Amino acid sequence: MPIYEYRRPDGSTFEVLQKFSDDALTHDPESGVPVQRVLHAPAIHFKGSGFYANDVGTVKGNRELERAAEAGADAHDDKMRAQRKQREKAATSRTSGAPSRPRPG
Numbered sequence: 001m002p003i004y005e006y007r008r009p010d011g012s013t014f015e016v017l018q019k020f021s022d023d024a025l026t027h028d029p030e031s032g033v034p035v036q037r038v039l040h041a042p043a044i045h046f047k048g049s050g051f052y053a054n055d056v057g058t059v060k061g062n063r064e065l066e067r068a069a070e071a072g073a074d075a076h077d078d079k080m081r082a083q084r085k086q087r088e089k090a091a092t093s094r095t096s097g098a099p100s101r102p103r104p105g
Helices: 059-095
Strands: 003-007 013-017 036-038
Antiparallel strands (some): 003 036
16 A cells, blocks of 8 residues: 655655545645655666667767768758759749640631
C-alpha cells in the first residue's frame, strides 16, 4: 500500500498509509481541518544503451551529430537548388516557346 502525503492549510504535512482504491482524505483525521493531497514527481532512471546517466553525450558523439547535421543541411540545400533550377527552366521554356498560331475561325 502506498503512503500518501497531505498538507494542512497552515503548511504542515502528514502521511497516511492508504490503499489505491481508497478515496483521498478531505479532512485531517486528528484535527478535522481541510487537507489536500500532495503530489510529487516520480523518480525516473533510464537504463540501457542510448541513455546517458548525466544526459551528456561524448565528444566523439557530438562531433558525429554535427557532421551528420551539416551533411543533411548541405544535401537539402543542393536538392532545393536543383528544384529551383528546374522550375525556372520550365517557366522560361513556357514563355519562350513557339509563337502561338492564330485560331481558325
